[in-house]
Amino acid sequence: MANTEGSDLDPLIDPTPDTTLLDIGAIRHELLQLLGVPVDVLTPKALPEKFRATVLAEATPVCVAISNG
Numbered sequence: 869m870a871n872t873e874g875s876d877l878d879p880l881i882d883p884t885p886d887t888t889l890l891d892i893g894a895i896r897h898e899l900l901q902l903l904g905v906p907v908d909v910l911t912p913k914a915l916p917e918k919f920r921a922t923v924l925a926e927a928t929p930v931c932v933a934i935s936n937g
Contacts, residue, residue: 877907879895879910880923
């Protein structure tokens with residue numbers, strides 16, 4: 869997870885081609901409601917290029933996939 873100013877939790881998600889900004893916003897909202905701390909949900913493309921490779925190399929998967937069915 870990255871560390872961005874203004875949030876306590878910065879999960880990195882690996883979106884599918886069908887993931888929308890509304891989906892990312894919903895994830896952020898759900899985590900905020902569940903955990904009670906500011907959350908900044910990030911995708912690999914949202915990471916600055918200068919440290920993207922390092923963050924991706926050090927990332928630890930928490931959840932592999934979520935089924936919508």
